[in-house]
Amino acid sequence: MFKAAIRVNKFTSIAQLRGASLHAQRHDETGKARVRDDAEPGFGLAWSKAENDRDYLAAFKAHKSELGAGERKGSPLCLQAICVVSPEWVEKAGNLHDPDNPHNRQLFDQAKAWAESWGGEGSVIATRLDLDEKGGAVVDVLVSPVRESRGKPVISTNKALRELKEATGERNEYSALQTSWADWCRTNLDSEIVRGTRKEITQRQHLSPETYGAVMDKARESVRAPSEGLWDAIRDTDLSEGQTEALSGLLALKGEITRHRAEGSSYEPPRGALTLDRVGGDASTDPWPFIEAIRSGAERIYDTAHRCGVGLRENMGDRYEAGRDLFPSLSDRMHLAAVVAKCGAFMARMEAAVKNMLRPDVPQIEDRTCWPQEAPAEVERHEMNLGLTAPAVREETRPEREGDLTDRASRERDRGSSHGL
Structure with a gap:
């Protein structure tokens, strides 16, 4: 690209x-x-x-x-x-x-x-x-x-x-x-x-x-200069278990940044252990093992970004300041914000898809009702900021009340606790 x-x-x-x-x-x-x-x-x-x-x-x-x-x-x-x-x-x-x-x-x-x-x-x-x-x-x-x-x-x-x-x-x-x-x-x-x-x-x-x-x-010159000594430095450095995990997460995020930069609007979150076409069961089947298996790859990136301080909520402003220490390049932070939003949107989409597949006889669930609800709008905003899509004419939205912000923060903290239909 x-x-x-x-x-x-x-x-x-x-x-x-x-x-x-x-x-x-x-x-x-x-x-x-x-x-x-x-x-x-x-x-x-x-x-x-x-x-x-x-x-x-x-x-x-x-x-x-x-x-x-x-x-x-x-x-x-x-x-x-x-x-x-x-x-x-x-x-x-x-x-x-x-x-x-x-x-x-x-x-x-x-x-x-x-x-x-x-x-x-x-x-x-x-x-x-x-x-x-x-x-x-x-x-x-x-x-x-x-x-x-x-x-x-x-x-x-x-x-x-x-x-x-x-x-x-x-x-x-x-x-x-x-x-x-x-x-x-x-x-x-x-x-x-x-x-x-x-x-x-x-x-x-x-x-x-x-x-x-x-x-x-x-x-x-900077972009084309090779990264010399990186593997030697990793090989020769003693890392604790926590440091190794942190480094692994950082490299995973950098890998997704590179992939999003190359693929743009065609980017798809990392695959999980299961695909949607392998889901089976009926209305009595617990949907969450399937949901978590399908979106495990996307959720890993989503959670890693959250731990690094560059989660969905941290990137909901227009200045892309979150994560400056780990990702000095503004372009990298912008692409990472899009990656996190797309992983979140995929997670919400898969929750709705699995539940609808197992319960075809009840009213169908919409993606926008599944957590994280803000992700689809964030995908659109980040793609527009990156120049991947044309800007859309949006209606003026009402200001959020204090209660709305409190409820949303609560959902972010407790996102994994509500697995019922």
């Missing part, structure tokens, strides 16, 4: 366009520092409406002349959309820095096509895919949408973004861009590309393109 992400800067002055041109042409100190030792400065794929593909001020002037467009005082002249996909997707087809790599060419072309899909035909004034840096798979697109105002063409980035927000159903323009770019990549590049982490969840600071590139380089 690969990720798609977008970053956007608004250019509101000629000075910003001139500065972006200097950076693209590697005339500024930051641009020079970004170049690899063995690369030619400015090497890459580039296009613009100007004679010089990296002269953005000239491209903007040509754009205005071509469309006869005016400007609104104080409004952005254009948007710089930094279109990103996982470098591993580019490397599927060849070298990350090869201009003849078909994935580099597809990414370059599709970034421009995507921007014009919502900005309007001819709204892109320049595009650039740098191949002289350590990183890759990042296309800079300068888009200057033109809309009609009082019968005249006027540059209007705000109106274009509002239109995109309405089309995607997202609650803000930034999320609309993220969703739109990911959907475009999935349709036009690779069906395995998914939306990256939402900005309102990550709480990241807005970085300049140059700083962002440096951070991306460091992150790629």
